[in-house]
Amino acid sequence: MKLVFYLFFCFKKEIKLKKSFLNLKEIFVTITICSVGMFGCCLTPARAGLDEFIRQDVPYFNLAPVGGEAESDRSTSYIVQQGDTLISVAERFGLRTNVVANANNIKDKDFIEAGKVLLIPGTSQNHLIRPGETLTGIARDYGVSLNSLVLANNLNDDDVLIAGQELIVPLSENNVLPAWNYTAGLPVNELAWPVAGGWVSSGFGIRDDRPHEGVDIAAFEGDPIKAIRSGRVIFAGPRGTYGIAVIINHGSGLTSLYGHTSAVLVREGDFIKEGQIIAHVGSTGRSTGPHLHLEVRLNGIPYDPLLCLVKAYA
Ligand SMILES: [Zn+2]
Known part of the structure; x- marks a missing residue:
C-alpha cells in the first residue's frame, strides 16, 4: 500500500514537472515567434527596379540554392594551338571574345600564347545578384549584351531585381552551335587499340603542371603500332x-598522333586501313623509355584517347 501511494505521488510530481516544462516550451516558442516577427522585417532582401542599383544597406540572403554562382554549364578547357587567336578560339566554341577573355583574365586580347590552357565557359552561367549591382554592370562583367540578359531571364520593365536572386547569363551567341556540339562527333569506345600487349603508363591531363595531351602506352621497343581507325597520313x-x-586524318575533324616511334612505315598522303601497322614503338624525342604517345583530337581539341579506344585491350 505504501508503495502504491509512493508511485501515485511520483506520477503526480511528473505531471507537474511535465506541465511546467510545457509552459517553458510555450514561452520559448512565443519568444521565438515574436523575435522572428520583430526582426524579420529587417531581413527583407535588397531589391531594385530593373537596372537601378540594388541597395547596399539592407541585408540579403540567398533565395536560390547555394552554390549557383560558380555553376557553369558544361565548361571545358582548350589548349591554344599555333595560329589561334582569341577571336578564333571564342568562335570555335560559339562564345563572345570578351567572355573567353574575362574567364581567363586576359588583358591583351591580341596575343595568346600557343600551349596556354584556356578555360572555356559553358554556354550559360548562373549569377547570384549582390547588393550594389545593376543589370548593365552584370552584362559588362560577363561581356554579354544587356538585351541578351533581359531576354534570357524573361525580364520586363516592371520587374525588380532582388539581391540573392539568380540570373542566367547566356554566354553564347544565338546564331552559332553550342560548345558541346563540337564533341558530338567524338568516337567513344570505338577506336582500335594501337599496341598489342601495351599498357597505360601515363594518362591524359595535367602532368607536372603541364597538359599531357595524350596517353602513354608502354610497350617493348619495336612492337608494331597500328592505326586506330582508317584515314590518310598527313x-x-x-x-x-x-x-x-x-x-x-580520319575525316570529320578527327585526327590521331603517334609519337616517340623508332621508325615509321608510312608516308604523307598514304591511305591507311584501321589496324594497319604504321610504325614501331621506340623512345625518340622527349621520352624516357619505349612507349607510344597517342593523341586523339577532334577539331584540334585533344581528348582523352582512353575515352575513344575500345575497352578491350587487344
Ligand atoms: Zn605522352
Whole structure:
C-alpha cells in the first residue's frame, strides 16, 4: 500500500514537472515567434527596379540554392594551338571574345600564347545578384549584351531585381552551335587499340603542371603500332619532342598522333586501313623509355584517347 501511494505521488510530481516544462516550451516558442516577427522585417532582401542599383544597406540572403554562382554549364578547357587567336578560339566554341577573355583574365586580347590552357565557359552561367549591382554592370562583367540578359531571364520593365536572386547569363551567341556540339562527333569506345600487349603508363591531363595531351602506352621497343581507325597520313617524320611521329586524318575533324616511334612505315598522303601497322614503338624525342604517345583530337581539341579506344585491350 505504501508503495502504491509512493508511485501515485511520483506520477503526480511528473505531471507537474511535465506541465511546467510545457509552459517553458510555450514561452520559448512565443519568444521565438515574436523575435522572428520583430526582426524579420529587417531581413527583407535588397531589391531594385530593373537596372537601378540594388541597395547596399539592407541585408540579403540567398533565395536560390547555394552554390549557383560558380555553376557553369558544361565548361571545358582548350589548349591554344599555333595560329589561334582569341577571336578564333571564342568562335570555335560559339562564345563572345570578351567572355573567353574575362574567364581567363586576359588583358591583351591580341596575343595568346600557343600551349596556354584556356578555360572555356559553358554556354550559360548562373549569377547570384549582390547588393550594389545593376543589370548593365552584370552584362559588362560577363561581356554579354544587356538585351541578351533581359531576354534570357524573361525580364520586363516592371520587374525588380532582388539581391540573392539568380540570373542566367547566356554566354553564347544565338546564331552559332553550342560548345558541346563540337564533341558530338567524338568516337567513344570505338577506336582500335594501337599496341598489342601495351599498357597505360601515363594518362591524359595535367602532368607536372603541364597538359599531357595524350596517353602513354608502354610497350617493348619495336612492337608494331597500328592505326586506330582508317584515314590518310598527313604527317610522318621527326616532330620535335614527339620524336618520330605519324599523324592520321580520319575525316570529320578527327585526327590521331603517334609519337616517340623508332621508325615509321608510312608516308604523307598514304591511305591507311584501321589496324594497319604504321610504325614501331621506340623512345625518340622527349621520352624516357619505349612507349607510344597517342593523341586523339577532334577539331584540334585533344581528348582523352582512353575515352575513344575500345575497352578491350587487344
Ligand atoms: Zn605522352
